[in-house]
Amino acid sequence: MDDDAGALPLKEDFSAWYNEILWRAEIMDVRYPVKGLYVWYPYGFAIRKFVYQRLRDLLDRDHQETLFPLLIPEQEFMKEAEHIKGFEDEVYWVTHGGTTPLDVKLALRPTSETAIYPMYALWVRSHADLPMKYYQIVNTFRYETKQTRPLIRLREITSFKEAHTVHATWEEASEQVEEAIRLYREFYNGLCIPTLVSKRPDWDKFPGADYTIAVDAIMPNGKTLQIGTVHHLADHFSRTFNITYEDKNGEQKFGQQTCYGISERSIAALISIHGDDKGLILPPSVATLQVVIVPITIGKRHEDVMTAARKLHTELTAAGFRVKLDSRDMRPGAKYYWWELRGVPLRLELGPRDLDAGKVMAVNRIGRKTSIDLSTVTEDVSRLLSEITDALRTRAEDHTRSHLCCAPSLDVLKVKLDEGKVGVVQWCQEKRCADRIEEHTNASILGTDVRSQYVPETEGICIGCGNPGKPTLVGRAY
């Protein structure tokens, strides 16, 4: 090897790999001169667009998209006591209009409850208005004090998808929580990202919620990343913001609410979980380009090959694939590396030899080569792309399964966590034991009521105190 200069850091050095791939694959430029704010490159933005379109498609089944303002007046923001406590250290305030101090400070939304609910109070009139299910995709601002990290811990979350629903009863809201979880699972399944769903402990729930269900993914280094949350708000906010409806008997009642959201952490997980030492690997469903055609042009056959490549491009585009014909004046090998870094799932190599045989060489991003007939190329490409999807899903599931470890004691748990695993333990749900577990292992209780095909629903005794416990996830979280 005299030339490995183009290589990425190995993925096992995850932090370095992650930082490097973001700019090498042109996802984000981290050089914007404000802490915690980053710039999307067009290529990364296109990935974001496809990912969010999938989420929109899912939500649009029975939600409606809307848009609320970025600025929230101080008195609205300050209405819900618990909510304030949870966010007050992280809020950016607009205090001036030009040089004039504002009479009423305006908060840049760290989340939108207090922007949305005053309007819900106006909109919700009768039981016939319920359930109300709206969502918006917006940027939010949080003055993070911990170390910021692109796509993972940001001061401007550029794409927070948040849904806010109102229901007549607590039970209906509760059912909506379950519906949201199903929806998120379907979303992440489409991205081939395995998820762990659990109920956050009380001290870690959303400020102002009855309870919080969270969706976590296991990153390559074994740390967990929260990639979605669903909150049952009960009537905490509706009492504060006076969201009432008239029921069938003519009585005024408070609405029961839920809210749930996903941020660009979904894209951090997508990149991290599927990528390898060569670069990104994008599942076909969200790949900016699903197929790249690399013509192998030599001497006199140049025009023949280019003509055939253009025809192939037209044919595949007409069939609905996102295809690019790479006709740049570069050596074919350089193009291979280029597109591998950018995660294009399928490459078609077309040269004179293939052309004579009526074939084209298909190479998938995981390294499998097959020669396919030009006459059946549309069906074959479709088949190969779904093979890639299946392979990515299986691989990611294997990773998740192999990183979950049952731990019967605190010491075993610590060892497993240090090995980069996520622990499944029994816990009695007392704060005192949680503190012991967290202190002993330098990790966090992620949650109970684990809904995962990877975690058995066993009964056992708490590893902190020996009393009856419930299966609980413990991990080192981002």
Add this chain to the structure above:
RNA sequence: GGGGUAGUAGGGUAGCCUGGUCCAUCCUAGAGCGUUUGGGACGCUUUGACGGCGGUUCGAAUCCGCCCUACCCCA
């Protein structure tokens, strides 16, 4: 929350302690020309920088102050 290290061209570095020719070097960077082309081609020409603001000085990448940003480690 606490601590540490760093910022020089597209990327990577040297120079800084001890201020001094308009300032070096490497590359997969950019621009241009030519020869090439089944896994990162080669040759030649060329462009371009001292994180920001202020101070000291005849003179600052270098010394002083403040700020910004990044990365790493430990609660």
